[in-house]
Amino acid sequence: MADTPLVQMTGITKRFGGVTALQNVDLTAYAGEVLAIVGDNGAGKSTLIKVLTGVYQPTEGQIFIDGQKVDFSSHAEAIDAGIDAVYQTLALADHLDPAANMFLGNELTKTIFGIEILDNKRMRSETERVLMERLGVKLKSLDAPTESLSGGQRQAVAIARAVYSEGLRVLVMDEPTAALGPQETARTLKLIKNVKAQGLAVILISHSLDDVFEVSDRVHVQRRGQCVGVVKTSESSTQEVLGMIVGAEEAA
Numbered sequence: 001m002a003d004t005p006l007v008q009m010t011g012i013t014k015r016f017g018g019v020t021a022l023q024n025v026d027l028t029a030y031a032g033e034v035l036a037i038v039g040d041n042g043a044g045k046s047t048l049i050k051v052l053t054g055v056y057q058p059t060e061g062q063i064f065i066d067g068q069k070v071d072f073s074s075h076a077e078a079i080d081a082g083i084d085a086v087y088q089t090l091a092l093a094d095h096l097d098p099a100a101n102m103f104l105g106n107e108l109t110k111t112i113f114g115i116e117i118l119d120n121k122r123m124r125s126e127t128e129r130v131l132m133e134r135l136g137v138k139l140k141s142l143d144a145p146t147e148s149l150s151g152g153q154r155q156a157v158a159i160a161r162a163v164y165s166e167g168l169r170v171l172v173m174d175e176p177t178a179a180l181g182p183q184e185t186a187r188t189l190k191l192i193k194n195v196k197a198q199g200l201a202v203i204l205i206s207h208s209l210d211d212v213f214e215v216s217d218r219v220h221v222q223r224r225g226q227c228v229g230v231v232k233t234s235e236s237s238t239q240e241v242l243g244m245i246v247g248a249e250e251a252a
Helices: 045-052 075-080 098-102 120-135 151-163 182-197 209-215 238-246
Strands: 007-016 019-029 034-038 060-065 068-070 083-086 109-112 115-118 170-174 201-205 218-223 226-232
Touching (some): 007 045, 083 151, 182 201, 201 209
Parallel strands (some): 170 201
Antiparallel strands (some): 060 068
């Protein structure tokens, strides 16, 4: 893990009218680590991530990438800076095959007799290559519609679409194991480890502390719109983190 943060968010405050969703939140994420963000519903996890990925603009605070201040006015600008997200919904077109999903909106083309047509063969081979080289996944068939794939395989296609960008440096994953069975969860956690091993910073939002302690290096805990602590998973426990989530030390 690098010594200097790849991502640094300082003093992030986000208000929606009279409601303060985030209050003076700091966050750091390093290349080659998994940072988990945990907290109850309404703790500000999703809002914080949407600020990082350019969906929301902060009311106050600053974001630095590699020490350089950035101001994202859109999600597209965050992607250009190397930050992308795979949300719980995956945003896959179920009726399309994996290759079509991988290149949806960015289709590869070739020109024959002056006419530009889709290069389906290259898109299939690139999909196969990225799934295997970057994620260690081989699908039995690239012809089947994506809806016929298992939950873990669908997750792999969504991750492959994000990591296909050579400029990707930060991958945000929002509840990637939600609604998955034990085997599919294990496969998805392995995908996360594979992405981390390639030197990316992975930011994981999860309600499952078991999953968090399986794959993350550090845990950032949100409560009521504020960061109430960051711990190393190797030096902490699910009980300690749960106590921070619910404010056990406050009640004591």
